[in-house]
Amino acid sequence: MKPVNLKKLAQELNLSIATVSRALNDRYDISQPTKDRVRALANKLNYEPNHHASSLRRNKSKTIGVVIPEVDNHFFSLAIKGIEEVARRNNYHVLIYLSHEDYQRELAVMRLLASGRVDGVLLSVASESQDFAHLDLLRERGIPVVLFDRVYAGKDMPKVTTDDYESGYRATQHLLEAGCRVIAHLTIAHTLSISQRRMQGYQAALQQFRVPYDEELVVCEAAGKPQSASLPQTLLTQRPDIDGIFAAVESLAMSSYEACHNLGLRIPKDVKIIGFSNLKTASLLAPPLTTITQPAYEIGKEAASVLFQAVVKNRLVSAAQSKELKSELIVRASTASTTLSSKEPVALALALGR
Template identity: 35%
Template sequence: MSKRTEKTIVDIAEELQLSVSTVSRALNDHPNISARTKERVKKVAKKIGYRPNALAAGLRNNKSKTIGLIVPRISMFFPATISTIIQNKLQEFGYNLIICQSNDSYDQEVALANTLYSARVDGLVVSTTLYTTDFSHFDIFRNNNIPLVFFDRVPKDYNVKVIKGDDYRGGYVATTHLVEKGCKDIVHISGPLTCCLYSDRVAGYKAALQEHGLTSKKNRIFYQELTRENAWQTCEKIFGHQPYPDGIFASNDTTAITIVEYCRKMNLRVPEDVKIVGYSNDPRTEIVTPPISSIDQYPAMMGERVVAVLMELINGRQSAEPRYSQEIIPIQLIERQSSAGKSKTGKKKLTLS
């Protein structure tokens, strides 16, 4: 163990024949310290290469200037984008972000919540696992009044700050769009119902069908983890026998993209034979052929709201704030070729070779 000769404020104090308290205050620009002293202190600090020890300060102040973030995966478009925003926004406020991935495992999520608590984060931001239905591992945060904000995949029946997309509306808008483009038999591929965001979208889907005089049939909704592999298998089920649907609303874009690929392989024409709408407006929907219609969730806005709420909670009069509130971020349908009607781009020929 090589001796790590960390310079401390004590060293500065000695060099200048001052007390540590004045040095501390000088470095923090405390008003009681004379300009001259501040200058001298800072100069010496720089000279000897002093670096504040955030651990010590954190221990003393009972705050770490650090925020924890738990997401299922940072490699998926939506959480990745939000994490980026959160991290950059937080940086502006002088906060560090500890990003952790639960890998959609409940046990990992619990473990992470505990470590982050031990790290004494000043706040926690969470988008839960697909299967988290018990939220008691977040109780420590709630009970100790540590700011706690959930986004996107948020708890049901757990009193906390929540920022979510308008999933009901998303399901409704996507489905209505398909109906208006002429679809009569619309399949919905959903995520597991344990996750409220999917159940909301299903509800929207059903409402839209009903409103337009179509019936929603049980065997036209599929519940699954929305992976590439599952999407492919479900396609095989769907198109394994007649009648084929003329519209598919997929609850994420990975699924929508896979469906398009499947259709291409099977010589099913998109959008002529079957129209497709995805969810999240992943940039990939734009580069695939044909480009896929999708529901944009305004991730930037969501990320900014998360940070805003968090900062309010941290700086604010906590007593005044209700510990529970729900904020809904709007969605928007982005129409692309995969759900176009005949009259428009449907006829366009796109040929290779």
């Protein structure tokens, strides 16, 4: 109720406010005895400096903003964990904002953040976003921005991503080697460079195996979520010849599983599925899902580290600071080659047949 601030401490100790402040900040021109006295009382009264006053004066908020499309998703929640970890180590605070894949929300948030509320921003852009002028808004104000995973290629800013082209290539290659020849590619907004690169990997692998590229097999999830759940199902009914699915995001892999259940398709016998995913339970699924797993936690840590390099130096950073981490292909039963073993598919078929 009654705040304990520098004035209070100063009165109690018969010192000036300035001296108390400098003692707490461990400045050189304060004697050790005084420092001890001040700290003792500060501790006793549970003094905590007023963050807003301090931020206002220093023009430094000790806070970063994190803007992501969603949080109920293992990739982003792990990324947050990494970000929080690095922030805490630097004595920084983390503000979180969800764009819900909505460009307008993303824009509104960026506007808010342009007023000195944060010292830096980590952004993973919404799938809807096509205009990136809001990034300049922060730039003009001298607030460094680091993009991660869902990046925008056009701007000269640091980006932390994974090897999406290679991952897309390896995923498709894996399906091809398992015998698939009609491989669907389920993806999100193709305006995202991340989607484009995965797609390019997909195409390159097809070409390598002399499998013709079929536009009909590439389906893009629209921003409006409702139909996306049934997206794999409609595709699978339209094209019963599909024998492999490469899902560029976790949710599409899951709805592919559901679609196969509903349509009575057996995984991996009828359709093999591989998907980008950070699901901890991938190995417990029926059947266990082959995944491309991004190092989400490390991405978060890396992105935050790059940002802090900029924040402490108090200057903007360029694309030169960008990093690319490697994703991991984890082979499980959902892409098991049906020619290898005959026993296993039967069991799986039975398990799924109910």
